[in-house]
Amino acid sequence: MKAVAVVLVLVNYFTSCHGLTCKAAPQQLSAAQVDAGHGIVVMTDILYNSFFLTGSSWSKLGSVPLKHVSVGPAGIWGVNKDDKVHKFSGGDFFPVLGKYYVQLDAGGQGHVVGVTDTDKIYCLNADRAFSIQKEGILTWDQLQGRLRYFSCGPNGCWGVNSIQHIYFTVKVLPNTCEISGFIRINGLGVKIEVGTDGRVFILNQSGQLYERAGISDKVPQGTEWKEIAFQEPLKHASYDLGHLWLVTKCGVILECTD
Numbered sequence: 001m002k003a004v005a006v007v008l009v010l011v012n013y014f015t016s017c018h019g020l021t022c023k024a025a026p027q028q029l030s031a032a033q034v035d036a037g038h039g040i041v042v043m044t045d046i047l048y049n050s051f052f053l054t055g056s057s058w059s060k061l062g063s064v065p066l067k068h069v070s071v072g073p074a075g076i077w078g079v080n081k082d083d084k085v086h087k088f089s090g091g092d093f094f095p096v097l098g099k100y101y102v103q104l105d106a107g108g109q110g111h112v113v114g115v116t117d118t119d120k121i122y123c124l125n126a127d128r129a130f131s132i133q134k135e136g137i138l139t140w141d142q143l144q145g146r147l148r149y150f151s152c153g154p155n156g157c158w159g160v161n162s163i164q165h166i167y168f169t170v171k172v173l174p175n176t177c178e179i180s181g182f183i184r185i186n187g188l189g190v191k192i193e194v195g196t197d198g199r200v201f202i203l204n205q206s207g208q209l210y211e212r213a214g215i216s217d218k219v220p221q222g223t224e225w226k227e228i229a230f231q232e233p234l235k236h237a238s239y240d241l242g243h244l245w246l247v248t249k250c251g252v253i254l255e256c257t258d
Contacts, residue, residue: 020228020244025255028058031247036240037072037107037196043253044069048081050093064093072107072196074129079104083117087132098138107194108152109174119146119162123177141177153194155220164188164205168221187225195239207233207249 030046041053048065051058061069064086066078076088083100086093099122104114110126122140132138147159147167156170159182166187171180187210189202200212200222209230214223236247244256 019258020256021258022246022254022256025245025253026053026056026058027253029251031251031253033068033236034238034245034247034253035070035193036238036243036245037070039241040071040076041238041240041243041245042069042071042076043247044078046251050078062088062092066093068103070104070106070112072105073110074106074108074112074124074126077104077106077112079114085114085138096132096138099140103149105151107196108157108172109154111152111172111174111177113143113150113152113157113172114140115147115150115159119148121145121147121150121159123172123179125177126174143172143177143179145182149191151192151194153196153198153200155198155215155217156194158185158192158194158200158202160189160192160202164190166192166202170220183221185221191236193238196241197239199239201237201239201244203234203237207235209234209237209246 028051032044032046034043044050044066048067050061050066050069052061065080067081069078078086078093079101083102085096085101087096101114102117104112106112112124112129114122121143123143124138124140146161148162150159156168157172159167166185166189167182168185169180169182189204192202194200202210209228210225212222213226233249234246235249238245242257246254
């Protein structure tokens with residue numbers, strides 16, 4: 001009952017804010033992280049269970065305990081609490097050898113990117129990501145720079161480093177992982193997510209959410225950050241097909257639309 005009451009209060013706070021109409025999404029107790037891509041929404045909870053959204057409820061996604069999952073053109077990928085990489089295929093996750101990551105992202109154009117516990121950045125090109133077989137060994141290409149969190153979309157890739165600086169690169173080629181180089185963007189953040197349509201959202205250390213404004217073909221890095229203010233601090237955000245998915249610090253899942 002307490003959890004239901006919290007959800008109802010949050011709905012009252014979040015309905016129609018900054019052009020968004022927000023509501024309580026289907027709930028899963030102790031939600032930790034959410035990711036959306038290609039019309040699929042996945043999540044993990046604090047007990048390392050993973051789920052996918054089917055209609056108005058969450059269904060178990062495989063049997064492997066995972067701390068982070070990502071979905072996109074490259075499929076569904078995850079890492080467990082020991083940072084081992086897994087890919088979803090045939091109804092469950094299977095381990096793939098090669099590197100260990102604290103966070104990875106499948107939202108690029110068929111390629112997958114990941115960061116290690118020492119902030120090294122790697123990319124798995126689209127051909128390798130597609131062709132990997134069970135128990136296969138992955139060959140990842142290391143990219144220049146150091147990042148703590150990394151996410152890719154159709155207009156480039158965004159990341160934040162260990163001191164919360166924000167970086168953007170307009171190009172990580174999906175077939176070769178060739179990179180155009182990073183430029184620093186104003187602002188600070190701890191988690192950043194790029195939608196499949198190129199919209200960019202960032203969370204700062206206080207749980208405040210911002211969207212990058214002014215993104216275009218001529219200015220792919222955008223021009224400024226615009227805050228989307230909420231009463232409750234957030235711990236995760238993801239965007240796909242007009243839906244912004246949020247997890248609050250207290251584990252409530254929200255769904256917002258324009």
